[in-house]
Structures are given as C-alpha cells and as structure tokens.
Amino acid sequence: MKELLAELRRWQDEGEAIALATLVRVSGSAPRNPGARLAVTRSGRTLGSVSAGCVENEVVETAWRVLDSSSPELVSHAIGDPAGFETGLGCGGQIEVLVECFQDDEAWRALKAALEARRAAVLCVGLEPAAVRGRRLVVDGERTAGSVAADLDVAIVAQAHALAGEDAARVVTLPGRDGDVTVFFEAMQPSPRLFIVGATHTAVSLCRMSKELGFRVAVIDPRSAWATAERFPEADEVIPDWPGAILEGAELDRDCFVLTLTHDPKIDLPALAQALASPACYVGALGSRRTHAGRSAQLREQGFGDAELARIRGPVGLDLGSRSPEQTALAILAEMVAVRNHTDAQPLFAGTGAIRAAGTGAIRAAGTGAIRAG
Numbered sequence: 610m611k612e613l614l615a616e617l618r619r620w621q622d623e624g625e626a627i628a629l630a631t632l633v634r635v636s637g638s639a640p641r642n643p644g645a646r647l648a649v650t651r652s653g654r655t656l657g658s659v660s661a662g663c664v665e666n667e668v669v670e671t672a673w674r675v676l677d678s679s680s681p682e683l684v685s686h687a688i689g690d691p692a693g694f695e696t697g698l699g700c701g702g703q704i705e706v707l708v709e710c711f712q713d714d715e716a717w718r719a720l721k722a723a724l725e726a727r728r729a730a731v732l733c734v735g736l737e738p739a740a741v742r743g744r745r746l747v748v749d750g751e752r753t754a755g756s757v758a759a760d761l762d763v764a765i766v767a768q769a770h771a772l773a774g775e776d777a778a779r780v781v782t783l784p785g786r787d788g789d790v791t792v793f794f795e796a797m798q799p800s801p802r803l804f805i806v807g808a809t810h811t812a813v814s815l816c817r818m819s820k821e822l823g824f825r826v827a828v829i830d831p832r833s834a835w836a837t838a839e840r841f842p843e844a845d846e847v848i849p850d851w852p853g854a855i856l857e858g859a860e861l862d863r864d865c866f867v868l869t870l871t872h873d874p875k876i877d878l879p880a881l882a883q884a885l886a887s888p889a890c891y892v893g894a895l896g897s898r899r900t901h902a903g904r905s906a907q908l909r910e911q912g913f914g915d916a917e918l919a920r921i922r923g924p925v926g927l928d929l930g931s932r933s934p935e936q937t938a939l940a941i942l943a944e945m946v947a948v949r950n951h952t953d954a955q956p957l958f959a960g961t962g963a964i965r966a967a968g969t970g971a972i973r974a975a976g977t978g979a980i981r982a983g
Contacts (some may be wrong), residue, residue, distance in 0.1 A: 718754030853879025
C-alpha cells in the first residue's frame with residue numbers, strides 16, 4: 610500500500626485524474642482477496658488488479674464514469690457465462706468493488722505515514738448508505754485521521770482496535786443515528802523485512818522478486834565491490850558492512866526474514882547467530898547438506914541447541930530442481946511466501962530429498978489443497 614500511495618501521488622503531481630477501485634467483499638471463490646486495488650487514470654494508465662484480469666475492463670469503465678461524475682460507486686461482479694461469451698469471474702465467485710476518485714487527503718497521508726514508520730494501521734471506509742460512501746477514517750494506534758460518520762466514528766475506532774495486529778479485511782454493519790452504516794475495515798501491517806546476507810547473483814534476482822511481493826529488502830555484504838546500489842537498484846538498503854553488527858542493531862522481530870548466501874563462515878555465521886537469537890520468523894542458509902552440517906556444528910559450539918538450529922532452513926528453499934541463480938531465488942522466495950502466509954508446510958520442507966523421492970506426480974496428485982493443509 611505504501612508503494613501504491615507513493616505512485617498515486619506521483620501521478621497526481623503529473624496532473625493525472627485518478628480513480629481507485631478497492632475490492633471490499635468476496636463471496637465464493639475469487640482470484641484476489643479483499644483489499645486488492647486497481648488505480649485508473651483518465652488517460653488510461655492502470656496499476657494493480659482487483660480480479661487478476663477477470664473483470665478489469667468493466668472496472669476501468671466504471672472508474673472513468675466515476676471520474677466524470679465525481680461520485681463513488683459500489684459495484685458487483687459475478688460469474689460469467691460458462692460458455693465464455695460473457696465476461697465475469699470464471700472461478701464462480703462474486704465480488705463487490707468500491708470505485709472512487711483518489712484524493713491525497715488527511716486519511717491517506719496518515720496511512721502512508723504509519724506504514725513508512727512501520728506501524729500497523731487500520732483503514733476504515735464507508736460503503737453504505739451513499740452519503741458515507743468513500744469517506745475514510747484511519748486508525749494508527751491512538752491516533753486517528755479522517756471521518757466516516759460523526760455519530761459512529763467512536764464505534765468505528767473501537768472496531769478498528771479489535772482488528773489491530775491482524776492482517777485482515779472485513780465488512781461490518783453498524784447501527785447509526787439515521788440507519789445502518791456499512792464500513793469496510795482493512796488492517797494493514799508493516800512490510801515484512803528481508804535481510805539478504807551476501808550480494809551474490811542469486812541475491813540480485815531474489816531482491817527484485819521480493820520487492821514485487823511487498824518485502825522491504827536490505828542487502829548486506831562487507832565486500833563493497835559487490836554491495837552496490839547499481840547491482841541492487843530495487844533494494845531499500847544496500848549496506849557494505851559486516852552483517853553481524855548490522856543485524857545486532859536491526860531490532861529483528863517476527864516480521865523479519867534473514868537469509869545467508871555467501872558460504873563464507875566469516876560472513877554467514879555472525880548473521881545466523883543474530884537471527885537465531887531473535888524472534889525472526891524465517892532463517893535460511895544457502896549451501897549443501899555437508900556445508901550446513903559444518904555450519905550447525907560451529908553454531909552449536911557457540912551455545913545454540915537443537916531447537917534453535919532446527920529453525921535454520923538449510924538447504925534453503927523448495928526443491929524445484931533449480932539450475933540457475935534465478936531459479937534458486939525463486940525456490941527460496943516460494944518457501945518465504947509459504948512462511949509469510951502461515952502455511953503449515955513443515956512436512957513439505959522437511960527435506961528436499963523427500964520431495965525428490967515423492968516425485969512431482971505425487972505432489973500434483975495430492976493437489977494444492979493437500980499441500981496447503983500440510
């Protein structure tokens with residue numbers, strides 16, 4: 610969201626009129642979750658998606674209509690003709706989308722400030738009746754900005770506090786002075802942080818792909834010839850320094866991912882030690898089983914026990930049969946996403962040999978539902 614708001618502000622500075630479509634409710638199956646957004650300019654520029662392409666054309670037409678009228682609309686889209694002669698959601702679901710003119714107002718600025726400061730925030734947007742449609746209230750801890758309905762703002766803030774700390778969206782109907790008011794609540798968490806130790810070729814691809822998935826990325830490597838902004842243009846930070854010291858002061862938390870890629874004990878081991886001493890949700894180390902065994906033995910000598918060493922995902926990543934740095938980066942990122950999405954994937958990640966022995970046919974036969982269920 611932070612990146613989206615920054616892009617919308619840039620478009621406004623260029624003189625663009627912008628409509629913003631937000632997916633607020635899903636019934637049945639749909640390709641995107643509530644909170645997905647599509648920005649549309651009068652000149653035809655677009656950014657994002659509310660349905661992965663299923664109904665984007667219709668939403669764009671609604672966006673242009675909203676830009677002409679300056680009146681927000683709440684529209685529904687359902688499954689199309691099974692024969693394919695009508696556009697719609699082929700997965701069988703129904704979605705509701707709020708389409709409004711984007712204005713860089715107090716509420717949006719408060720949300721952007723909270724996310725930049727790595728604070729959780731809740732965005733509350735009025736849906737029904739039409740009088741409150743598109744009106745926003747942002748709750749950032751004890752701070753609030755904007756308003757949905759004067760007589761309901763206190764109740765809306767209470768609902769937002771109940772959602773704080775989650776990463777969820779929901780629609781709630783509240784009794785107002787003049788009738789029921791329906792509000793879309795979206796709890797937003799700070800971007801997960803990824804610390805890549807080792808400015809390697811794999812790191813270049815991993816940095817680029819991780820940014821596309823919303824990670825805040827820092828690349829750390831004392832080899833200053835490798836750790837340069839030119840090699841990592843997508844990185845939020847490129848730090849030519851020893852990772853142990855950097856991670857010691859990074860305040861690693863449960864939204865942090867730490868990955869070592871160098872195979873050099875002088876660089877990797879201090880980083881792994883800092884990660885294991887923290888509540889970081891993901892600790893990965895590139896290297897063979899033999900390399901990992903030696904690395905674990907050295908960490909054990911530093912006082913780390915079996916439970917702590919078991920947190921290290923090594924060899925790191927899913928077994929995709931990777932044959933290039935780019936494919937290795939994809940395998941690592943796939944594992945990170947599973948952890949980020951709280952998938953109970955431990956049996957799948959218990960050893961790449963187990964996956965190789967089972968064969969891709971067995972995984973395909975099990976289906977993604979079985980994998981998701983663990």
